[in-house]
Amino acid sequence: MDAIQVTNDEIVKVRKHFKVKEDDIKRDVKIIIEWLKQQQHLPKIDDENFIERCLLRNKFRVEQTKQKLDGYCTLRGVHLNMFEDWKSIIPSRELTITLPLPKLTPTLERVIIWKLRSSDPNDYDIVSIVKYNLLLFEILIRNDYAVGDRFVADFTGHTAATIARNNPLIISKFLSLYQGAYSGRFVGCDFINAPPFINLLLSILKKLLPSKLYGRIRIHKDLKSFHKVIPKECLPHDYGGDLDTVENLIAKWDKVFEHNQPVFEENLKIVSNENLRLGTNKPSDMFGVAGTFKQLNLD
Structure with missing residues (x-):
């Protein structure tokens, strides 16, 4: 997959980072598959590749992965x-x-x-942005092999009007799905080209994010500072890096999305049947589906 690349050597290093061996992973994948078979409210999931990557995004913790697989089926259904x-x-x-x-x-x-591609606030649609991001994570959770996600927010073109169009409820729903359904591992967010009114967005995020995650946001004054966190060999040409341009890189994702159309269609059927769930717990009790991201277990 050209759009994202992971070498065999990097897979070995990621496993070493989490202190797990391949045999341990295979054993735990089988444990989870057997557990899934016993959950009447959950659909059949026996994709070992998918389950391994869910384990990865949960630090290879079996019980936490079970919870997140339940969340994957439940939250997406809600x-x-x-x-x-x-x-x-x-x-x-x-x-x-x-x-x-x-x-x-x-x-x-x-x-x-x-x-942003457009600085016109009328073009800024947070719901469309979230829908696009969720499809990306449908792909990443099945194909990537990283220790976590580092976001870079480039505020070029943003105005106070575009930032004001960030609906806190929609953002909170995305964060709940990112962490509760897609086992998101947020290792940090780097702000570049931040405008003077960035505090407007920070005030929104401070209310939504647990303090541990909010503390992982960094604001860079220039590319020199930014390159200390993310080296040039990993960045697009637009940011003084060695990779292709942003536009050329994003064009590769068109083919990825086209190729994954059947996958998207099948994945959206992988939802829970709450009528069959044993016990008295409801999705809102377990996952905070109303958008209360701070209620979720974080690591």
Whole structure:
């Protein structure tokens, strides 16, 4: 997969980072598959590749992975409206860029760039942005092999009007799905080209994010500072890096989305049947589906 690359050597290093061996992973995958078979409310999931990557995104902790697989089926079922019109999403035509970069960093992180294409606030649609991002994570959770996600928010073109269009409820739903359904491992977010009014967004995020995650946000005054965190060999040409341009890199994702159309269609059927769930717990009790991201277990 050209859009994101992971070498065999990097897979070995990621496993070493989490102190796990291949035999241990195979054993735990089988344990989880057997557990899934016993959950009446969950659909059949026997994709070993998918389950291994869920384990990875949960530090290879079996019980935590079980919870997140339940969350994957449950939260996506609760928020099916966030997956509407998925067939119309073409990455290179979206008015906001979300771009996972092809190379892992030396610390084995996947860098994901967020950037506007249009500074017109009328073009800024947070719901469309979230729908696009969720499809990306459907792909990443099945194909990536990184220790975590490092986001880069490029504020070029942002105005106070565009930032004001960030609906806290929609952002909170995305964060709940990212962490509760897609086992998101947020290792940090680097702000570049931040405007003077960035405090407006920070005030929103401070209310939504647990203090541990909020503390992982860094604001860079220039590229020199930015390159200390993410080296040039991992960055697009637009940011003084050695990779291709952002536009050329995002164009590769058009083919990825096209290739994954059947996968998206099948994946959206992988939801829980709450009528068959044993016990008295409801999805809202377990996952905070109303958007209360701070209630989720974080690591």
